[in-house]
Each structure stands twice: as C-alpha cells, then as structure tokens.
Amino acid sequence: xxxxxxxxxxxxxxxxxxxxxxxxxxxxxxxxxxxxxxxxxxxxxxxxxxxxxxxxxxxxxxxxxxxxxxxxxxxxxxxxxxxxxxxxxxxxxxxxxxxxxxxxxxxxxxxxxxxxxxxxxxxxxxxxxxxxxxxxxxxxxxxxxxxxxxxxxxxxxxxxxxxxxxxxxxxxxxxxxxxxxxxxxxxxxxxxxxxxxxxxxxxxxxxxxxxxxxxxxxxxxxxxxxxxxxxxxxxxxxxxxxxxxxxxxxxxxxxxxxxxxxxxxxxxxxxxxxxxxxxxxxxxxxxxxxxxxxxxxxxxxxxxxxxxxxxxxxxxxxxxxxxxxxxxxxxxxxxxxxxxxxxxxxxxxxxxxxxxxxxxxxxxxxxxxxxxxxxxxxxxxxxxxxxxxxxxxxxxxxxxxxxxxxxxxxxxxxxxxxxxxxxxxxxxxxxxxxxxxxxxxxxxxxxxxxxxxxxxxxxxxxxxxxxxxxxxxxxxxxxxxxxxxxxxxxxxxxxxxxxxxxxxxxxxxxxxxxxxxxxxxxxxxxxxxxxxxxxxxxxxxxxxxxxxxxxxxxxxxxxxxxxxxxxxxxxxxxxxxxxxxxxxxxxxxxxxxxxxxxxxxxxxxxxxxxxxxxxxxxxxxxxxxxxxxxxxxxxxxxxxxxxxxxxxxxxxxxxxxxxxxxxxxxxxxxxxxxxxxxxxxxxxxxxxxxxxxxxxxxxxxxxxxxxxxxxxxxxxxxxxxxxxxxxxxxxxxxxxxxxxxxxxxxxxxxxxxxxxxxxxxxxx
Ligand code: CUK
Ligand code: CUA
Numbered sequence: 001x002x003x004x005x006x007x008x009x010x011x012x013x014x015x016x017x018x019x020x021x022x023x024x025x026x027x028x029x030x031x032x033x034x035x036x037x038x039x040x041x042x043x044x045x046x047x048x049x050x051x052x053x054x055x056x057x058x059x060x061x062x063x064x065x066x067x068x069x070x071x072x073x074x075x076x077x078x079x080x081x082x083x084x085x086x087x088x089x090x091x092x093x094x095x096x097x098x099x100x101x102x103x104x105x106x107x108x109x110x111x112x113x114x115x116x117x118x119x120x121x122x123x124x125x126x127x128x129x130x131x132x133x134x135x136x137x138x139x140x141x142x143x144x145x146x147x148x149x150x151x152x153x154x155x156x157x158x159x160x161x162x163x164x165x166x167x168x169x170x171x172x173x174x175x176x177x178x179x180x181x182x183x184x185x186x187x188x189x190x191x192x193x194x195x196x197x198x199x200x201x202x203x204x205x206x207x208x209x210x211x212x213x214x215x216x217x218x219x220x221x222x223x224x225x226x227x228x229x230x231x232x233x234x235x236x237x238x239x240x241x242x243x244x245x246x247x248x249x250x251x252x253x254x255x256x257x258x259x260x261x262x263x264x265x266x267x268x269x270x271x272x273x274x275x276x277x278x279x280x281x282x283x284x285x286x287x288x289x290x291x292x293x294x295x296x297x298x299x300x301x302x303x304x305x306x307x308x309x310x311x312x313x314x315x316x317x318x319x320x321x322x323x324x325x326x327x328x329x330x331x332x333x334x335x336x337x338x339x340x341x342x343x344x345x346x347x348x349x350x351x352x353x354x355x356x357x358x359x360x361x362x363x364x365x366x367x368x369x370x371x372x373x374x375x376x377x378x379x380x381x382x383x384x385x386x387x388x389x390x391x392x393x394x395x396x397x398x399x400x401x402x403x404x405x406x407x408x409x410x411x412x413x414x415x416x417x418x419x420x421x422x423x424x425x426x427x428x429x430x431x432x433x434x435x436x437x438x439x440x441x442x443x444x445x446x447x448x449x450x451x452x453x454x455x456x457x458x459x460x461x462x463x464x465x466x467x468x469x470x471x472x473x474x475x476x477x478x479x480x481x482x483x484x485x486x487x488x489x490x491x492x493x494x495x496x497x498x499x500x501x502x503x504x505x506x507x508x509x510x511x512x513x514x515x516x517x518x519x520x521x522x523x524x525x526x527x528x529x530x531x532x533x534x535x536x537x538x539x540x541x542x543x544x545x546x547x548x549x550x551x552x553x554x555x556x557x558x559x560x561x562x563x564x565x566x567x568x569x570x571x572x573x574x575x576x577x578x579x580x581x582x583x584x585x586x587x588x589x590x591x592x593x594x595x596x597x598x599x600x601x602x603x604x605x606x607x608x609x610x611x612x613x614x615x616x617x618x619x620x621x622x623x624x625x626x627x628x629x630x631x632x633x634x635x636x637x638x639x640x641x642x643x644x645x646x647x648x649x650x651x652x653x654x655x656x657x658x659x660x661x662x663x664x665x666x667x668x669x670x671x672x673x674x675x676x677x678x679x680x681x682x683x684x685x686x687x688x689x690x691x692x693x694x695x696x697x698x699x700x701x702x703x704x705x706x707x708x709x710x711x712x713x714x715x716x717x718x719x720x721x722x723x724x725x726x727x728x729x730x731x732x733x734x735x736x737x738x739x740x741x742x743x744x745x746x747x748x749x750x751x752x753x754x755x756x757x758x759x760x761x762x763x764x
Contacts (some may be wrong), residue, residue: 002700004407004479004667005618017312019192020435020525027259030615032095041063042507045060046487047347047492047494047495048200050347050485050494051079051080051081051350051483051494051495052077052080053077053079053080053082053710054203054313054438057080057085058077058235058512059077059078059080059082059512060078060079060458060511061077061078061447061455061458061510061511061512062075062076062077062078062084062509062510062512062515063075063076063077063078063163063445063460063507063508064126064128064140064464064507064508064509064510065126065481065499065504065506065507066123066124066125066142066412066504066505066506066507067086067089067123067207067501067502067504068122068124068479068500068501068502068503068504068658069120069121069122069502069503069575070086070090070120070123070501070502071085071089071090071091071119071122071123071124071144071502072086072088072089072090072091072122072138072501072502072724073086073087073089073126073142073153074086074087074499074501075087075158075503076497077442077512077537078447078458078460078483078509079458079483079494079495080621081481081483081495081497082507083499084156086177086501087153087158087159087160088104088160088175089106089121089123089142089151089153089160090111090120090121090123090147090149090163091118091119091120091121092119092142094600094633095602095714096159096592096602097600097601097602097603097609098160098387099119099342100218100598100599100600100611100624101601101602101608101609101610102576102609102611103391103526103527103528103529103609104160104528104609106165106528106529106741107159107160107162107528108163110162110163110164110165111144111147111149111151111163112165113147113165114197114737118147118149120146120638121144121146121149122144122146123143123144123145123147123502123505124142124143124145124173124175124506124597125141125142125175125176125177125242125343125506126140126142126506126508127140127141127177127178127185127508128174128178128199128508128510129141129178129182129218129220129449129453130178130179130180130181130182130452131181131182131539132180132181132452132640133180133247133248133452133453133752134448134451134452134453135450135451135508135510135511135514136182136514137155137183137510137514137516138154138155138220138223139152139153139154139155139223139513139517139713140152140153140155140409140508140651141175141176141178141185142176142213143172143173143174143175143176143187144172145172145173145190146171147165147171147189147335148165148168148169148171148172148173149163149164149165149172149610150164150167150172150176150187150216150225151163151164152218152223152224152225152377152733153636154223155515155517156427156516156518157517157521157527157604158517158519159469159520159527159528160528161199161528161530162224162225163223163225164216164225164227166187166189166214166215166230166232166234166310167227167307167309167310167733168185168189168195168210168307168308168312169189169193169212169214170189170191170289170311171189171191172187172188172189172190172214173188173189173190173194173240173242174186174188174213174240174241174242174243175187175189175191175243176254177242177244177254178218178245178699179215179245179247179251179254179292180245180247180251181220182218182220182438182703182737183217184214184215184216184217184218184245184292184296185215185216185255185297186213186214186216186243186244186245186254187213187214187216187217187243187761188211188212188213188235188240188241188242188243188256188690188763189210189211189212189213189235189240190211190213190240191239192205192209192210192211192236192237192238192239192242192263192320193209193210193242194208194209194210194211195308195312196308200553201633202265202267204587205237205263205265206263206377206653207345208232208236208519209240210236210237211232211235211237211239211240211258212232212233212235212240213232213235213240213243213252213254213256213288213290214230214231214232214233214455215228215230215231215232215233215292215296217229217230217231217495221557223260223530224718227229227310229291229299229311230298230310231295231296231304231312231313231315232308232310232311232312232319233259233290233295233313233323233324234264234312234313234314234315235288235315236242236315236376236377236378237263237285237326238256238258238259238260238261238263239259239260239279240256240257240258240334241256241258241259241286241333241334241335241336242254242257242334243256243257243336243340243403244335244336244337244338244450244483245292246338246342246360247338247340247359247569248341248342248452249341249342249343249361249730250295250338250342250343250360252290252291252292252294253289253290253291253292253293253344253360254289254290255288255289255290255336255338255345256287256288256289256336257285257286257287257288257329257333257335257336257347258285258286258287258288258329258333258717259279259280259332259333259334259350259407259685260275260279260280260285260374261282261284261285261286262278262279262280262281264277264279264281265278266278267540267754271639279332280385280571281331281352282331282332283331284328284329284330284385285300285329285330285331285332285333285395286327286328286329286382287326287327287328287329287333287345287347287358288324288326288335288375289324289325289326289327289383290322290323290324291319291322291323291365293746294322294323295323296315298313298321299311300322304317306691308623309414310689311583312388313749315379315393316379318382318574319379319381321707322367323383324380325367325380325381325383325631326376326380326381326382326383327358327363327382327383327385327388328382328384328385329347329349329356330346330347330348330349330351330352330354330356330392330440331350331351331352332349332350332351332352333348333349333350333401333450334348334349334350334401335347335348335399335400335401335402337401337402337403337404337411339404339411339426340404340452340453340454340542341393341452342362342452343359343360343361344357344358344359344426345357345358345360345389346402346413346426347394348399348400348401348402348418349400350398350400351398351400353394353395353396353397353398353399354392354393354394354395354399354406355392355393355395355399355402355413355424355426356389356392357389357391357392357393357426358388358389358390359388359389362387362388362389362390363383363388363394366384366387366388367383368403371383371384371387372382372384372534373385373387373612381550382414384743388755391429391432392428393424393426394417394431395413395422395424395431396413396415396420396422397415397417397638398415398417398432399413399414399415399416399420399422400413400414400415400441400442400443401414401418401442401443401444401506402414403444403445403446403450403454403459404446404449404456405423405446405454405456405486405713406453406454406455406456406457408427408457409425409426409427409428409659410423410424410425410432410456411423411424411425411426412424412439412444412446412459413441413444413499414440414441414443414444414461415434416441416442416464417439417440418441419436419437419441419492420433420434420435420436420437420441420460420496421434421435421437421441421444421461421484423435423486423491425493428518432489433489433491434491435464435484435491435492435493437461437482438463438466438467438469438480438482438496439463439464439465439466439467440463440464440465440543441461441462441463441464441508442464443462443500443505443507444459444460444461444462445459445460445506445508445509445684446458446459446484446486446487446509447461447509447511448509448510448511448752449509450459450508450742453623455591456487456509457485457486457487458479458484458485458486459483459484459486459491459511460483460484460507461481461484461495461707462479462481462504462505462506463479463480463481463482463568464479464505465477465480465498466478466480466498467495469498470496470498472615473500478498479498479499479502479503479504480497480498480499480506480527481496481497481499481504482495482497483495483496483497484700489525500592503551508731518575519586519607519699520583520584520586520605520606521604521606521607522606522690523536523538523580523582523606524536524537524538524606525606525607525608525610526607527604527607533576533578533580533610535552535554535576535580535608535610536578536580536608536663537554537555537556537578537579537580537608538580538582539556539563539582540554540558540565541554542554542555542564544564544567547574547616549570549571549574549577549684550573550574550576551575551577552576552578553575553576553577554556554578555568555577555579555580556579556580556581556582557579557580557581557582557583557590557592557603557625557636558581558582558590558628558635559583559588559629559632559707559743560625560629560630560631560632560633560635560694560739561636561647562572562579562590562592562623562624562625562636562637562638563639565637565639566638566639566641567638567640567641568638568641568643568649569615569640569641569642569643570615570642570643570644570645570647571615571616571617571618571642571643571644572614572615572616572641572645572646573614574612574613574614574615574616575612575613575614575635575640576597576610576611576612577592577594577610577611577612578608578609579601579603579608579609579610580603580606580607580608581603581604581605581606581607581608581658581668583605583606583703584605584606584699584702584703585605585699585700585747586605586628586696586699587605587738588605588703589602589605589627589628589629590625590626590627590636591603591625591626591627591628592609592611592623592624592625592626593623593624593626594611594621594622594623594640595621595623596619596621597613597620597621597640598613599611599613600626602627607730615640615642617642618642618643618644618647619642620638620639620640620641620642621641621642622636622637622638622640623637623638623639623640624636624637625637628643630743632707632739645652656728659728659730660727660728660730660731661727662727663725664727664731665718665722665730665731665734668731668734668735668738669718669734671738672715672737672738672741675738675742675745676741677743678745679708679741679744679745682745682748682749682751682752683748684746685752685755686751686755687754688760688762688763688764689755689760689761689762689763690763691759693750693760694754694755694758694760696754697754697755697760700747700748700750700751700754701747701748701751703747703749704743704744704747707740707741707743707744707747708740708741708744710740711737711738711740711741711764712737712746714733714734714736714737714739714740715733715734716738716739717728717733717736718731718732718733718734718736719729
C-alpha cells in the first residue's frame with residue numbers, strides 16, 4: 001500500500017510537473033511577445049540577429065559605395081548596414097566644409113572643365129587601392145561619368161585629395177578600376193566624341209569621333225595621380241563600357257567591353273530610328289584587350305607622342321606594336337570581370353541571357369599565332385569568338401555584373417530583367433542557386449570581391465528601384481541595398497537599406513581592420529595638400545595682418561572659444577580667416593559659420609582651414625562654432641565688424657552688463673578650490689594605475705594637462721587683478737579658470753571610467 005501510494009504520489013508529481021512545464025511553454029517569452037507584436041517570423045529574427053550590432057560594436061567590413069548623382073561616396077558597415085560617412089568628392093558639402101574652405105575649393109577647382117566650375121558628379125565605380133592584388137586600405141578612387149573626371153580619396157582621413165580631368169574624353173563610364181599594385185587606374189570613355197573641344201559635325205562621326213581608355217599613373221608614395229605619366233589608348237567610336245585589370249597570369253593586361261559598335265548616330269527628331277534601336281541591332285559588340293605593361297614601356301622609352309599635353313597611343317601605333325585587340329561579345333554587353341585567378345574574363349549580354357566566359361590563355365595563343373578572324377573598320381585585329389571563348393552560360397534575362405566567392409569557381413551575376421541574383425560556377429557552367437531581388441538589380445558586390453582572394457560571406461545587391469520596400473516619401477524613392485548572406489549553399493536575404501543620396505552604381509567592401517584612419521592631424525595641417533599650412537597658428541600667437549585692403553586673420557579654436565573674438569575690417573576689404581584647431585582630443589571638432597558670407601568650416605583636431613571673402617557691405621556679422629563641442633559651445637562666438645570706409649573707432653572700453661564684487665570673486669575662488677580637489681583625486685586615481693598602457697587614456701591625459709595649463713594661466717590673471725583690487729576682471733578670470741577646470745575634470749573622469757572598464761592595474 002505504502003509503495004502504491006508512493007507510486008501514486010510520484011505519478012501525480014510527474015503529471016503536475018508536466019502540466020507546469022506545459023503552462024511555462026505556453027507563456028510567451030519577451031522575444032516571442034515582440035515577434036508576435038511585430039509579426040516577425042523565426043527567419044526574420046535570425047536575419048536580425050545576423051545584422052544587429054550592439055551599441056559600441058563594430059562591423060567586419062566597410063563598404064565604399066558610389067553616391068551616384070550626389071557626386072559623393074558613401075561609407076557604411078557590413079553586416080550592420082549602418083551609414084558611417086558621406087565623403088564629399090565632386091560636390092560641395094557643408095558639414096565637411098568641402099567647397100567652403102579655401103583648401104577644398106582648390107581641390108574642386110582641379111575639376112573645372114574649360115574653366116567652368118562643375119559642382120556635381122555622377123559617380124559610378126569606386127575602387128580600393130591594391131597591393132599584390134589585395135585591397136590595402138590606403139586609397140579609394142571614383143569616377144564621374146558625366147564629366148570625365150577621376151578623384152583620389154585618402155583613407156587616412158577619408159578626404160578627397162585630388163581630381164583629374166581626362167584630357168580627351170567628354171564622358172567616362174569605365175572608371176575607376178585599379179591594376180594589381182595600383183600602378184594605374186583605368187578610365188574608359190563612354191559616349192564617343194571628338195578629342196578636341198571644337199565643334200565637329202555628327203556627319204564626321206566615324207572619322208572624327210573617338211572612344212578611348214586612359215591608364216592614369218598613380219604615385220603610391222605621394223598618393224596622387226601623375227597626369228604627366230598617364231597615357232590613353234585611342235579607340236574606335238564604340239561606347240566603351242566597364243573595365244577590369246588582369247591579375248596573376250593576365251597581369252599587365254586590361255579588359256574593357258563596349259556597346260554600340262554599330263557606331264549608330266540617332267536623330268529621332270529628324271525621323272531617324274533612335275539610338276536604342278541602332279545601338280543594339282548587331283548580334284555582337286567587342287571586348288577590348290590592351291597591353292598596358294608594354295604601352296607603359298613605350299611611354300618610358302619616349303616612343304609615344306603627346307596630344308593635348310598628354311600621352312596618346314593612336315590606333316595605328318597600337319596595331320603596329322600589338323597593344324590592342326578585339327574579341328566579339330554578346331549583344332549589348334555590360335560588365336567585365338576578371339576571375340580572382342586572373343585566367344578568365346566574364347562578360348554579360350544585357351540583351352542576351354548568357355554570361356560569356358573568355359579564356360586569357362586562348363586569347364594569348366591567338367595573339368601569338370596571329371590567329372585573327374579579321375579586322376574592324378579601323379584595322380584592329382579581331383580574335384574569333386570560338387577561339388577565345390571558354391563557355392557561355394544561361395544565367396537569366398539581362399545579366400549585368402559578376403562578383404566572386406571565396407569558393408573557387410563560384411560567382412554571382414546580377415540579372416536585371418529577371419530581378420534576381422544567379423549563383424553559378426564559371427568552371428563547370430552549372431547554376432547553383434537563384435534569389436529574387438527587389439527590384440532590378442544593377443551591380444552586386446561580395447566582400448573584397450574584386451581582389452585576388454575574395455572573402456565571399458555577404459553579397460550586396462545594389463538595386464535600381466525600391467518601389468514598395470519602404471515608407472513612401474514622394475515620387476523620388478531611395479535606392480535599395482539588399483544584404484544577402486552567402487555563407488551557406490542557399491543565398492538568404494537579410495536586410496534592406498534605403499540609400500537616399502543618388503543612384504549608387506557600384507560599391508566595394510574592404511575588411512574593416514585594414515583601415516587605419518587618423519584620429520587627429522599634426523597641428524597646423526592643410527589636409528587637402530597634406531602639408532603644414534602656411535596659415536597655421538599657435539595659441540597665444542593669434543594675429544591680424546593687413547596688407548593694403550587684404551586682411552589675414554590667423555586664429556585658433558579650442559573649447560570653448562574662437563580667437564579672435566572680434567574681427568574689425570573696413571568695407572571693401574578682402575578678408576581671409578585662417579583657423580587652427582588646437583585640440584588633440586578625439587572627435588573635438590569645431591565648426592565656423594558666419595552670417596551672410598556663405599562661410600562654414602569644419603576644423604578637425606589639428607587642422608588649419610581658411611575662408612576668404614570680400615567684406616563688401618558694412619555691418620555686424622556674428623560668427624560661431626557649429627559643432628556642439630562642449631558645455632559652453634553656445635558661447636563659442638564672436639563678431640566680424642565691417643566698418644564703413646573712414647569710420648573712426650570710439651576710444652572707450654566696452655561696458656560690462658554685470659558688475660562683480662569681492663564677495664562674487666571669493667565665492668568663485670571657493671568653487672575653484674573645491675573643483676581642484678576633484679581633479680586632484682581623479683589625477684591620483686589615473687597616475688596610480690598603468691594608464692600609459694592605454695593609448696586612449698594617454699591622449700585624454702595629454703588633453704587634460706593642456707586644459708589644466710590654461711586654467712593656471714587664467715588663475716594667475718585672476719589673482720593679479722584681485723591684487724590690484726580690480727574684482728571685475730578678477731571675477732571674470734576666476735570664471736575662465738573654472739571653465740578650464742571643468743574641461744580638465746571632464747577629460748579626467750572619461751579617462752578614469754575608461755581605466756575602470758578596461759581592467760587597468762594598480763601600480764602604486
Ligand atoms: S553601371 Cu550602373 S548598373 Cu555605371 Cu557599372 Cu552597371
Ligand atoms: Cu566648438 Cu562648439
């Protein structure tokens with residue numbers, strides 16, 4: 001009985017436990033509750049977990065995306081898809097002071113065309129600098145399709161350093177693509193045009209209009225393009241499209257496809273069939289193959305002549321020297337991508353459903369054997385399609401661009417018309433997977449996908465339309481970058497990111513740890529020329545220099561004042577204000593904006609930035625700091641006084657709004673003494689720990705020491721005034737002394753917190 005009742009009790013217990021467990025399972029977890037409220041599936045939550053980056057977290061990859069018509073580039077992180085920075089390139093951008101300070105105006109001026117300022121760009125293809133075929137994190141290059149220009153962005157500070165204008169073209173699309181050691185940056189033209197800036201009738205299209213491909217020489221030490229050592233291949237008036245540089249076995253060669261080899265000239269208004277009909281009537285166009293290594297040797301030997309002041313290799317010379325060859329391509333091709341091993345070249349036909357895979361080895365053999373199918377109307381040798389082709393693969397309707405996986409042979413092609421990405425194997429021709437895209441994908445990009453060792457992992461589809469993917473914001477929609485996980489055998493869509501800046505044609509992603517951006521500049525740095533600024537200024541050396549009616553103000557900015565605080569000039573003066581940011585602390589940027597003069601500077605720690613304008617109207621022009629840099633940021637201010645011609649300043653002191661007494665002074669000093677106690681205790685904590693092992697803390701301590709030095713100077717002034725019984729100034733300087741103490745304490749506390757959170761050890 002006893003046993004039975006025991007058993008019964010045990011059974012009851014089991015039943016109870018299982019009931020309880022059941023009710024526990026029924027109760028929603030906080031996660032389930034959120035999923036239900038927001039209508040999320042388990043797949044959604046998994047996708048979120050793959051992209052979510054907690055506060056303070058970092059991304060594994062950094063993307064540089066073209067900003068399309070904005071003339072900028074966009075940096076964002078993967079997998080979080082958080083936008084980090086728009087970098088101004090061809091277009092003025094006030095936050096960065098780009099196109100507002102004199103230094104960056106000089107960069108934009110390099111991009112003038114026939115003397116005309118061009119204040120936008122149509123950026124298409126960013127390209128990271130490479131060393132031995134790997135992204136090296138030093139530079140990014142980007143083209144402007146509308147105006148044939150190329151820009152250099154230094155990743156040391158993410159600033160645009162140089163713009164070059166193509167000396168021959170009237171547009172460029174096939175840029176920027178770098179050679180494996182960034183010896184050259186490729187830039188192909190798009191719309192055939194005369195090389196001169198003169199009028200040439202369209203009737204002379206075949207004879208006088210030309211395409212071309214420029215190899216811009218890059219000086220890797222100076223970080224600048226050298227126009228004098230760059231050269232251009234004259235090409236037929238086909239529409240040259242995208243490029244890619246050979247690598248490995250194909251090192252020294254470049255490839256670029258083309259369309260409209262029909263050389264059709266439209267004229268819809270005169271009853272002629274339009275361009276789109278005439279430019280896609282033939283079944284094939286041409287892949288152009290150029291030997292840049294040999295061309296560079298000819299340039300070095302002085303065997304290439306200059307036209308318009310720049311080296312130009314005419315087609316006759318290219319034929320003679322065996323520098324330029326053609327291979328037929330599928331109808332209306334787009335994209336031109338060399339495989340990571342450098343052995344194959346993949347070109348897609350926009351109006352075809354195939355990706356065509358060419359063999360570099362076969363191309364070389366044909367060249368060696370002089371095995372040509374014939375010549376184009378300009379005498380360029382054409383290698384037979386069958387001779388050069390490895391295979392063609394049906395990947396879907398409207399294939400455009402191809403990117404590579406870390407797995408050998410695996411690649412991804414964007415399919416514009418079918419709105420999908422096709423994963424396939426270029427060695428076997430086998431289709432592996434497809435995924436629908438929303439909508440109409442243009443380029444796509446894998447991690448380090450243009451390097452010789454792609455990482456794969458993620459793929460971003462750069463989509464032309466977003467239609468219904470986001471909350472509507474009027475007829476102009478953002479573009480959509482879709483993040484896709486490609487680690488498994490099936491592609492999985494993770495995230496949609498709206499990009500509201502322009503149409504970002506192409507992007508490239510680099511491992512984040514390859515980037516080593518600076519925290520500050522050397523003090524007095526002109527970041528655009530990367531030299532010490534002739535206008536730099538040290539604290540205490542601020543001055544105003546007049547030369548005739550040109551006034552140069554050499555000033556400084558530091559929390560929380562602009563020196564000088566008053567600038568007096570006369571009507572008609574040309575005023576240049578040069579400001580140096582004295583800060584050494586991370587992220588302590590000061591801005592400088594002024595009423596009515598179109599002035600807005602961004603002065604990062606160490607930088608010297610200048611603004612020049614004509615003070616043509618007498619008046620009062622307040623100026624201030626535009627970055628909320630400190631508690632007294634709003635007080636970081638001053639006045640430009642433009643005095644009428646012949647105005648005589650009154651010889652009286654400014655009357656203070658408030659009068660202070662000895663009691664006010666004593667109270668302030670008491671506060672300062674108490675504040676100093678806090679500082680001392682923080683300093684005691686820091687110095688009793690191994691703070692020197694933490695670079696962040698060392699920088700904070702340096703900054704704090706500076707601030708404390710200023711506090712002592714103000715204290716001395718305060719005490720001197722008090723000694724003379726001048727409690728007005730004694731009180732004001734005592735307050736300034738306190739301001740510096742507050743900044744010191746703030747820095748000290750940040751350092752202390754950092755040490756506590758990062759396991760600093762006690763040393764004494
Ligand atoms: S282009 Cu836009 S989708 Cu300029 Cu590279 Cu192909
Ligand atoms: Cu400096 Cu606000």
